[in-house]
Amino acid sequence: MPILLLGNKDIDLISGKRNITIRRRWKQPLYPGDHLYCYWNILSKEREKLFEAEVTHVDILTFEDVIQDHELVAKLGYKSTKELEKDLRKTYPNNTKNKDEFQVFQFKKLHVSQWEGSAINQKNIIIKKADVLFEMGKYKQSSICYKVALEYDHDDVQLLNRIGDNLSRLGQFGDAIKHYKKAIKIEPNNEYLYNNIAIAYLNKREPDKALKANNKALHVNPENTTVLYWRGLIYEMLNDFEKALICFNKVLEIDDTDPDVWNEQGTVLNMLGKSEEALAAYDKSIELCLDDTDDSNTWASKGNTLLGLQRYDEAIECYNHALKVDTNNAIILNNKGVAYMELGDFRDAIECFTKVLVMYPDNPDAQVLQEVCLENL
Numbered sequence: 001m002p003i004l005l006l007g008n009k010d011i012d013l014i015s016g017k018r019n020i021t022i023r024r025r026w027k028q029p030l031y032p033g034d035h036l037y038c039y040w041n042i043l044s045k046e047r048e049k050l051f052e053a054e055v056t057h058v059d060i061l062t063f064e065d066v067i068q069d070h071e072l073v074a075k076l077g078y079k080s081t082k083e084l085e086k087d088l089r090k091t092y093p094n095n096t097k098n099k100d101e102f103q104v105f106q107f108k109k110l111h112v113s114q115w116e117g118s119a120i121n122q123k124n125i126i127i128k129k130a131d132v133l134f135e136m137g138k139y140k141q142s143s144i145c146y147k148v149a150l151e152y153d154h155d156d157v158q159l160l161n162r163i164g165d166n167l168s169r170l171g172q173f174g175d176a177i178k179h180y181k182k183a184i185k186i187e188p189n190n191e192y193l194y195n196n197i198a199i200a201y202l203n204k205r206e207p208d209k210a211l212k213a214n215n216k217a218l219h220v221n222p223e224n225t226t227v228l229y230w231r232g233l234i235y236e237m238l239n240d241f242e243k244a245l246i247c248f249n250k251v252l253e254i255d256d257t258d259p260d261v262w263n264e265q266g267t268v269l270n271m272l273g274k275s276e277e278a279l280a281a282y283d284k285s286i287e288l289c290l291d292d293t294d295d296s297n298t299w300a301s302k303g304n305t306l307l308g309l310q311r312y313d314e315a316i317e318c319y320n321h322a323l324k325v326d327t328n329n330a331i332i333l334n335n336k337g338v339a340y341m342e343l344g345d346f347r348d349a350i351e352c353f354t355k356v357l358v359m360y361p362d363n364p365d366a367q368v369l370q371e372v373c374l375e376n377l
Contacts (some may be wrong), residue, residue, distance in 0.1 A: 001116075002105075006050065009087075011144060012077055014040070014050060014126075015151040019108060022066065022077050024092050025101040030058050035116060036107055037186060040129065043174045050125065052115045053107040062160045063088070064098035072104065074141040123152040130162070132303040139169040157183045157190070164196060173200040173258045189218040198234065225251045229261055232268070262363040263298050270305055278305050296325035300332050303339075313337040330356045335367050337373075 004023075012018035034055040066072065068086045078084040089096045130145030143166035150159045160183035167176035180197045184190065194217035201210035211234050217227045232247030246264040251258070265280035282302035289295040304320030319336040326332060339353030350373045356366035 002026075002028070002034050002055075004036050004053075006038060006040050011148055013147050016109060016344050018075075018077055019056075020104065020106045022076055022088075022102055022104045024095045025060060025103045029060065029103055030055050030105050032056060032058060040126070044334055052109055052110045055105055055107050057106040059104045061102055062098060063096050063100045063102060063103055064103070066102055096246075123149050126152075127159070134162070134166065134256045139166040142166050143170070155186050157187050157193075160186075161193060161196065164200070166194075168200055168203065171203075173204045176200045189220050191217040191224050191227055194220065195224075195230055202230070202234055202237060205237075207234050210234045211238070223254060225254050225258075225261075228254075229258075229264070232264060236264070236268065236271075243266045244268045245272065256284075257288060259285040259290075259298070262288065263301065264300060266298075266305070270301075270308075275305050275309055296322045296329075299365070300326075300329070300335075304335060307335060307339055307342075310342070312342045328359055330360055330363055330366070334363075334369065337366075337369055341369070341373060346376050349373045350377075 004021075004186070006014055010021065013021055032055055036053040036055060038050050038053055040050050055212035061069070061072075066088070067081050070081060073079075073081050073084050076084065078087070088102075092100075095102075126145050126149040130142045130149065133142035133145060135141075143163055143256055146159050146163045146166065153159070160179045164176040164179040164183070167173070167179065177200045177269040180193050180200070184193045184197075187193065194213050198210040198213035198217065201207070201213060204354060211231075214231045214234055215223065215228060218231065221227065228247050228251045232244045232251070235241070235244035235247060243263065245268045248261055248268060251261050252265065256262075262281045263283035266278040266285065269275070269281060279302060282298050283304065285298045286295060286302070289298060299318045299322035303315045303322065306312075306315035306318060316336055316339045319332050319339070322332050323329065323336070333352045333356045337349040337356075340346070340349035340352065350370055353370040353373065356363050357370065360366070
């Protein structure tokens with residue numbers, strides 16, 4: 001039974017937009033009427049059947065003929081003969097002499113009732129692949145998979161949202177917003193979709209538009225803590241710290257177990273000159289932190305607050321906690337060095353600035369601060 005393996009570049013074949021492809025000639029070449037088992041091999045060792053098909057036409061061509069056939073290039077989905085040639089040489093490095101043979105074949109997908117093997121849910125398999133790729137941080141490949149799955153159901157809100165999430169992580173915020181808006185047309189009362197639009201606008205540095213989207217989310221559900229949290233961040237970007245504090249306080253009235261909210265409350269309190277209250281918020285965040293990275297950020301923020309209050313020994317202790325996780329953070333090391341300088345301990349300060357300069361020789365803060373310390377020794 002002939003098996004056809006499909007990958008990222010075969011999206012059009014999987015979605016049905018194209019039904020012609022090219023492979024090097026197999027030992028048992030294809031013939032019209034052959035039954036194909038079509039698999040997706042994006043993840044090695046996890047091949048799963050996508051669909052079954054029937055071969056409808058086969059041409060056996062030499063490599064030389066293939067790369068000179070401009071009409072064929074377009075049918076195969078390539079922009080130019082050079083692009084096709086490059087892809088074939090990469091895929092088949094040992095089969096690209098002029099007389100090496102390739103099979104160009106067309107097929108038609110078979111209805112599941114005509115399958116010889118067991119039936120599957122094609123959409124779910126593709127989504128599973130996409131989810132795995134998303135978790136691996138391969139957002140571009142994951143988006144490709146989700147878009148293929150969307151071909152089976154154009155009104156799948158969850159898929160539209162996931163595509164938007166992927167595009168956001170790729171920095172393509174405008175395209176992400178388009179997909180979120182498509183989903184909203186289907187589910188106009190989904191506050192999470194409006195909030196995702198707000199986040200995308202915030203990442204685009206357009207906080208006014210972000211606030212408008214967040215308003216719509218809040219109108220749907222004024223008690224949604226996720227929406228309220230992001231509303232606070234939007235107000236922070238707008239430098240409206242009083243309103244930001246109101247948002248974070250409301251979140252904590254509903255649920256006071258999120259360390260990120262306590263950390264942001266501390267940041268806003270600092271901006272409002274309420275340093276002692278900020279310290280209490282940071283302590284609560286540290287108490288609730290389960291992730292070392294977040295814990296490190298909060299320790300550093302607390303250290304900065306103590307530095308501003310001229311409580312230098314306590315600041316250094318906080319920076320030490322932060323550096324246990326984020327060892328090479330130049331900002332934390334520089335701030336720790338400043339605390340030592342304020343205590344008159346220039347040797348320990350120099351050690352901090354030297355560590356920064358070993359990692360980042362052009363760091364201007366460390367350069368200047370180290371020179372000041374040397375002058376005071």
